[in-house]
Amino acid sequence: MLQITPSTATQWSRFGSRAMFGQAILSLAESQENLMVLSADLGNSSGLDRFKNTYPDRFLNVGIAEQNMIGIAAGLAKEGYVVFATSFAPFIAMRASEQIRMNLGYMGLNVKAVAIGSGVSMAFLGNSHYGIEDAAVMRAIPNITVVCPADCGEIVKTVFAAAMFDGPMYIRLTGAPNNPVVYTQEYEFEIGKAIRLREGSDVTIIANGTMVYESLEAAKLLENQSISAAVINMHTIKPLDTAAIYQACTASRLIVTVEEHSVIGGLGSAVAEYKTTLKNAPPQLILGLPDKFGKTGDYRFMLEQSGLTAPQLSAKIASALI
C-alpha cells in the first residue's frame, strides 16, 4: 500500500509522474484482480515495465494502434474488467478521440484512458507529443470524467479512486521527473471535489496538474506584495466542483485559473462557463499554454516560454489586480 509521507513524497517526486503512474498501477494490481492495463507500444515509456513483468496476464501491448486499443479496452470493460488504456496525450485523446466518444462516452464503458506526459512535459520531443488540447476534447464528450492530478501523491490517489469509480475517465498526467511536491501527507481525495490548499481574501487561484504547485508558490510571492491569494486544487475538470467556485466568487476580487493546457477549452473555460451563470462574479484571468505551436525545449524552458512559472504567474496576477 502506497502511503504519502514526507519521505515517499520526495522519492516519488524524483520518479516523476510517468514512473509514479506505473508504481501506482503495480500497487493497485495487488488488490484489483480484474485489472487490465493496455498500452499502444509505449509500456516502457509509461512506467509500466515492472507491471508487465510482474503481471504479464494483465498487460496487453496492442501495438502502435491507439484506435484499436480503445475498442479492445471497451470490449474487456464490457466483460467486467477494470481497464486502464494508456498512451501519450495526443495519441490517445485525439488519434483515438472518436473511439473514446463511442465506447467510453456513448456506451459509458468502464475504461480509464490515461494520458502519459500531457502538457509540455515531453519537452524536446516537441509539439507532436504535447498535450495542449486534450482536456478540451475529452471534456466536450458526454459522460467522461476528466481528472488532472497535482503531484505524484495525487497520481496514486487518482489511480486508486479511478479503479473504484464505475465509469469512463480521462486521466491527464502532467509533470516530468522531479515533479514538484504538493502533498507530503495523506489527505482526503474525492473525484469531483476540489481541495482548498490555501486561504486568501483578494484572489482565488484555481489550478490543476503541475500548476497547483506553481500557484502555491505564486501565492507566497503575492503575499510579499500584500496580496492575499487563496489556492484551490481543481483536480477534476469534469464534473466541475461548482460549489467551490461559487464560494471563491463570493470571497475574491479576481478569479485566476492556471493550467498546463491551452487557454482554450480546459480548466479556464470550464470555470468561465460556470461563472457566466452567476450575478456579479469577479473577472477571471485565464492562464495556460498559449494558443500556438511554439518553439520547443526542456520542460522548464517550456513553462517559462508559456509564462507558467511562479514568478510569472504572480506578476500577471498582481498587474491584473491594479
Next chain:
Amino acid sequence: MDDQRIREMAAAMRRKILDISLACNTSVHLGGGLSMVDILATLYGRVLHFDPNNPTWEDRDRFILSKGHGVLGFFSALVVSGIISEAEFGTFMTNGSHLIAHPVMNLSLGIESSNGSLGQGLSMGIGLALAALKKEKSHKIYVMLGNGECNEGSVWEAAISAAHYKLKNLTAIIDHNGLQSDGRSEIVMDFGDFADKWKSFGWDVHLIDGHDLSAIHAALVHPNRGDRPKAIIAQTIKGKGVSFMENANEWHHNRLTKANHEKALLEMEGQ
C-alpha cells in the same frame, strides 16, 4: 429441413423490413439491411446460442453489428428470434425510441453495442473475445462488417491484432455487397483481391455466396483452422429479395412509398 426453416425465417424478416420501412415513413438503409438477411437468419436461427427470455445470459454468444446502418436486417432478426417484441419494433424511427437508424447498446433488447461510426466493431469484438479466452468461456463472438466499411484503417489495426492474439473464438462476417454510399466499391476504392488481404492478415478465410443458406451455415460452423480468427466473406446482393432494389444504389438510403411496398410484397408472395 433446416434450410427450409431458415428460408421462411428470412422471408419473414424481409416482410418485416418492408412493413416497418413503410410504417416509419422516412428514409432508411434498405439495401444494406436486405443484403445481410440470409446471413442473420442463419446466424440467429441455427448458430447463435442465446436465450430470448434472458438476453443478458452470461454464456450467450455475442453479435456486434459493426456496419451499424444495417439495423433493418439486425432488428428484424431480433424480432423473429423473440428478443425484440413486435410492439417494440413498431417504435422504430419514432421520437425517443430505443430502435433508430443505428444500434444503441441495450442488452435487454439483444443489442450488444452502439454503432454507426464505421470501423469500430471489430476492435470491441477482439476485447470480448480476449475476455472470453481469459475467463475460459466457450461462447463465441461474431462481428458483421460491410465491405465498404473496410475502407477504414481501424479495421486493419483490428485484423492484425485478432490474428496476433489467436482469437479462434472470433468470427468476422463481411457482407460484401460491393456497393457503398457513393457507388460501386471498386470505383470508390478498389481493394484488389479482398479475400487475399484477410488471408495475408492471418485469418481463416471462407469465401461464400451470402444467399446460399447451406454455404452460410457450413462456413459459420466450420471449425477454425488452427488458432486463427475466421473471416467469412459473403458475396451478397444489395437490396436482395426485392428486384427493383437489387444492386440499385438509390436504395442504399431511401423512403419506401406505399406503391413500392405493395410491388415488393406482391413479388415476394410470387416467389
